[in-house]
Amino acid sequence: MRVVSLVPSLTEAVAVSLPGVLVGATDWCTHPAGLDVTRVGGTKNPKVDRIAALAPDLVIANEEENRAPDLDALRAAGLEVLVTGIRDLPQAFRELARVLSACGGTGRPRWLDEAEAAWSSPPVPPGRTTAVVPIWRRPWMVLGRDTFAGDVLARLGVDHLYTRHAERYPRVPLEELRAAAPDVVVLPDEPYRFTADDGPEAFPGLPCALVSGRHLTWYGPSLARAPRVLGEALRAARR
Structure with missing residues (x-):
């Protein structure tokens, strides 16, 4: 089986689960460390000719991470493309199992069982916490409705304030975000790399939680540690 992945978390x-199966991955596929496969461009601009030259049996993609025209071009080149759709944790577990099976897996990897167990009873503090969750600045964009990251936070007791917005990733003026007065501002380090020096200064007087984007938005082995890693970051911000 020869597989090309266009999604970092699926990579x-x-x-991890099927060593040797991957022959190509995007430039943004940083885990596992030291992955030695052909790089095929970005998630939004994959090099179709390079992928086709690898003669993969399957290309794995995601409806949100990858653009439909690129996936159509891969199909036009005669390649089979499996497109995942992941909006919440249960769907993530189902899709991960589907992907691994399609890639030749014959059983469930241990990490997938550990991830499901970790999320069966995640640590949730008493009471609910409100949040805004910027994912970009210049312009400011936040989590809106129907997102995987929003579902992850909700299961940790955090309700982000734009969960019923008409858009999934709305642009919201900074002044409006400040005026919303959330209990905490959640600042992930991807897709925009918020740091202690770039993010909290925009929200004076509000607690800010710098969190791992990999544990907030990735669906894969990182899910097993995500409840603990994210929970610790959120608790630290509220102290």
């Missing part, structure tokens, strides 16, 4: 899931 990690396949590489």
Whole structure:
């Protein structure tokens, strides 16, 4: 089986579970460390000719991470493309199992069982916490409705304030975000790399939680540690 992955979290899931199956991955596929496969461009601009030259049996993609025209071009080149759709944790577990099976897996990897167990009873503090969750600045964009990251936070007792917005990733003026007065501002380090020096200064007087984007938005082996890693970051911000 020869597989090309266009999704960083799926790259990690396949590489860890089925060593040797991956022959190509995007430039943004950083895990597992030291992954030695052909790089095929970005998630939004994959090099179709390079992928086709690898003669993969399957290309794995995601409806949100990858653009439909690129996936159509891969199909036009005669390649089979499996497109995942992941909006919440249960769907993530189902899709991960589907991807691994399609890539030749014959059983469930241990990490997938550990991840499901970790999320069966995640640590949730008493009471609910409100949040805004910027994912970009210049312009400011936040989590809106129907997102995987929003579902992850909700299961940790955090309700982000734009969960019923008409858009999934709305642009919201900074002044409006400040005026919303959330209990905490959650600042992930991807897709925009918020740091202690770039993010909290925009929200004076509000607690800010710098969190791992990999544990907030990736669906793969990182899910097993995500409840603990995210929970610790959120608790630290509220102290």
